[in-house]
Amino acid sequence: MPSPATGPLAGRTVSRIGYGAMQLERLHDDPAAAVALLRRAVEPGVGHVDTAQFYGDGFVNGVIREAFGSADVLIATKVGAVPDPGGPFPLRLAQRPEQLRAGVEDNLRALGLDRLPLVNLRRADRRPGLLAEGDQRVDLDDQLAVLTALRDEGKIGALGLSAVTLDVLRRALPAGIACVQNAYSLVGRDDEEMVELCVAEGIAWVPFFPLGGAFPGLPKVTDEPAVLAAARALGRTPAQVGLAWLLHRAPNVHLIPGTASVAHLEANLAAADIAFDAATLAALDAIPARPVEGILG
Template sequence: MASTSSSVSTEPTGRPGGPGSLAGRTVSRIGFGAMQLERLRDDRAAAVALLRRAVELGIDHIDTAQFYGHGFVNEVIAEALSAEDDAIVVSKVGAEPAHDGPLPLRLAQRPEQLRAQVDDNLKSLRLDQIPLVNLRRADTGPGLRAEGDQLVDMDDQLAVLTGLRDEGKIGAIGVSNVTADQLRRSLPVGVACVQNAYSLVARGDEDMLRLCVDEGIAWVPYFPLGSAFPGMPKVTDEPAVVEAARTLGSTPAQAGLAWLLHHAPNVLLIPGTADPEHLRANVDAGALAFDEATLAALDAVPTRDGDIELH
């Protein structure tokens, strides 16, 4: 998948990052993670304009959740997008807004809670069907851990999502923050997507990624550049990434995103931002092409999953 030259285009052509496949649809391999739109709560017009700009740049894969901004993000998406944009909106369930706790959300893993979240998403997105819904498990970190009545068997969760798919409320089912065993348990329901923490410096899920390649399942990593969570390494701190960026005339973040696209054909990215210039930089990452030596140097960066507690 490596190119024999190193370059970055000045204008995106077609779908950013090229075409990929998600839930039976062709989409841009660089999509948009909408979580950070909450930062524009006091400037709703700017949030709408940012989404419109994403569409203008060729992005047709938007990732969201009802608990982003207590529904604000979904409302902006509903306002900004129209059927003519032909964008696939993907949401996730497994948590809900918390108005009175130390965090802005709490787990909501029980089947009846998952059903209620799908209904809430349909209402705020103004959709008759959500094209794809990801089930976010909470057995492992990073983030909130399930305990008490939030410890729910995955089969029970998949059963309610399958029922919602049969009812036409959702089009496809994905899973997030899962182990390899949980993914294999999920395969019989027809998994369209896996969202796990994964980056150049955290590749402990490599076998799972390869299973998804074999099964035709989209791999949509969160924390694609590492994370601000304590103890988690950052892709942009890697000397090989910094050097690749220098060679390419890009930023280290762009180089880290581009490596993911080169690494496996089923990788789809959903970098998020609230800034138009950053949005454009993310789109431009899809046009980066590595020479063989640069790609080999990046591939040789050690994975440090042992530095963090993921699975």
């Protein structure tokens, strides 16, 4: 049976396939197309859009503001990094409490909101991504103190975590955590214990890199023979099978696949309709997972 199409996230009931806005950076020279893509995403009922002020150095948040205005869309954003277009990476860490507060204020201004529905603290404890060094190694309690204060002030609706370890999640639970965003896919299942903890605590699990392969050396879900076989049998794409497996993995999973293409967007949303029989699901579950931390060192 297919998984339910909707589920709870940050106090709302939304479609379990949302939209990750990072790929809108590719439409930097055509903001009208970016706005049109966002509006097309919400037409079939997508109610969750994931963004960050460092996506496109503010461009993405700007088109989200233009696309939705006061529309009732759950916008989830991130703090813990800022744009760095001239640096070796397009972002740099901003983990200190005063930087987190500034990040919330920047997102409020860019999105034209009085309150951010969901803010994820993007930690830097683990790969993939940048690791914290020097003054960017900040104690979790100091970070949660400023973010919960912002929640008390009404500037944040709900608080989430991103790129965290199991220990960090356990320490953060008393603060009230709405979701966790970690790298997780059919071929990268480092966090099975964390998924189960989130199920038990009623916390949404929002995997990024849901099809693997985001960095050189990481396996791709769409290369797996069992995924290819399932796609052929179902008349679907391997990517749709990989996304559908995540929805079947646990009832608290919410997806945020991103794209700059309307056709690709529609294909991603159609993954919610895929049902696996027991044999297909067993074959997918038997795919060996490779530890992301070990591959990336």
